[in-house]
Amino acid sequence: MTSLVRSVSESTVRRLSLYLRTLERLQAEGAETVASGDLADRAGTTAAQVRKDLSSFGSFGTRGLGYRVGPLHARIREILGLTRPWRVVLVGAGRIGSALFAYPHFRERGFRIEAILDSDPAKIGGVWEGVTIQSAAHLEQVLARAEAEILILAVPAGAAQELAERAAAAGVRGILNFAPVRLRLPDEVEVNNVNLAVELEALSHALVLAEVQG
Amino acid sequence: MTSLVRSVSESTVRRLSLYLRTLERLQAEGAETVASGDLADRAGTTAAQVRKDLSSFGSFGTRGLGYRVGPLHARIREILGLTRPWRVVLVGAGRIGSALFAYPHFRERGFRIEAILDSDPAKIGGVWEGVTIQSAAHLEQVLARAEAEILILAVPAGAAQELAERAAAAGVRGILNFAPVRLRLPDEVEVNNVNLAVELEALSHALVLAEVQG
DNA sequence: GATTGTGAATTATTTCACAGCT
DNA sequence: AGCTGTGAAATAATTCACAATC
CATH class of the missing domain: 3.40.50.720 (NAD(P)-binding Rossmann-like Domain)
Structure with missing residues (x-):
């Protein structure tokens, strides 16, 4: 079985937690997709950092469009171990x-x-x-x-x-x-x-x- | 006027705060001096890290002996801006x-x-x-x-x-x-x-x- | 046209290792 | 003999920059 959870750096993990909260706000606002730059602004980092962080677990953004809010949220929950109590x-x-x-x-x-x-x-x-x-x-x-x-x-x-x-x-x-x-x-x-x-x-x-x- | 406070990295600053608390415990135990290795063990880091951190603001350890607890405590308080309310x-x-x-x-x-x-x-x-x-x-x-x-x-x-x-x-x-x-x-x-x-x-x-x- | 994914470059941080004091 | 101070080396994290893709 291939692991669903790869090793990411401690600082990446902490940012993922911030992205998660940001994505929840975006969901509440009804956003379907979000670009790395937008996510970065809201979470207080840079677009390149967001992309590096997300690519470290084989992400699924769409060029020209950005990341789909729902699936990204689900994936980060998984990475952080939040899919179970x-x-x-x-x-x-x-x-x-x-x-x-x-x-x-x-x-x-x-x-x-x-x-x-x-x-x-x-x-x-x-x-x-x-x-x-x-x-x-x-x-x-x-x-x-x-x-x-x-x-x-x-x-x-x-x-x-x-x-x-x-x-x-x-x-x-x-x-x-x-x-x-x-x-x-x-x-x-x-x-x-x-x-x-x-x-x-x-x-x-x-x-x-x-x-x-x- | 030469600054008493030099720029040190964010992670060093956070460790200094840990060293400060450790030094207070050492003082309470009556220790006069402490070696980098001992301070490191108590604060949860390494001897080399301690020495690098302390040397970054021109420290005054004594070779063969270690650091004097009182003066080091005072110096870190100064660095962290804790000498005034x-x-x-x-x-x-x-x-x-x-x-x-x-x-x-x-x-x-x-x-x-x-x-x-x-x-x-x-x-x-x-x-x-x-x-x-x-x-x-x-x-x-x-x-x-x-x-x-x-x-x-x-x-x-x-x-x-x-x-x-x-x-x-x-x-x-x-x-x-x-x-x-x-x-x-x-x-x-x-x-x-x-x-x-x-x-x-x-x-x-x-x-x-x-x-x-x- | 917009935006990702990512190697390469850069910058930061940690660890090593040892000369130099006491 | 013991321990610091610190350059050099190694490792880690961030930023750049651009080809690839939608």
């Missing part, structure tokens, strides 16, 4: 956890938060939209019962490594980590780090640079 | 806004949220830790009174462009944008986008790839 467990029922749980774009894309865990007794037993917050002590059982594939880690830095290790041992395949620490885990566990301080600090660096350079 | 206004008092407002790492690094805005009448007038949520209709006045330099945009996609334009016109210099849209703004406004759907989709892509490749 993902079972997700959220660890950390603080503010970030709450924001992620309610983030509409996650559910739209098929990321199903099956369970919520926290270690704060004041939070355990609480209910969010029908989902009861359980004790993080039961991480392994919860992951097993949910057959969770993805863990969203939204806990303080000090708690992240231990929880991540336990989740990895329990068979979780990917972790989206919001704790500002580098997780040390077996290679087969995919980790994607989101560090909000990095984002703000990159901005502040850009601002001082702009000051100095006029 | 930043005046920040938060737009969007939803769940993401709430998480960001309470995120301790922002305040620790001198990002001061001076005002909170929202357009939902149910939220306006609410108070978060002494800060009253004001109407987004008054964006310009609030930005002027706060002399805000940075805007954190945590609003729905549909509202982001208009608010960003108004903030740019009112003189904001940088925007940390959580809305999943590409903002079109004058070049002098720095924009850093955080797109949570992209992060999760990059993870799901990695997982399907791992499945296919064994």
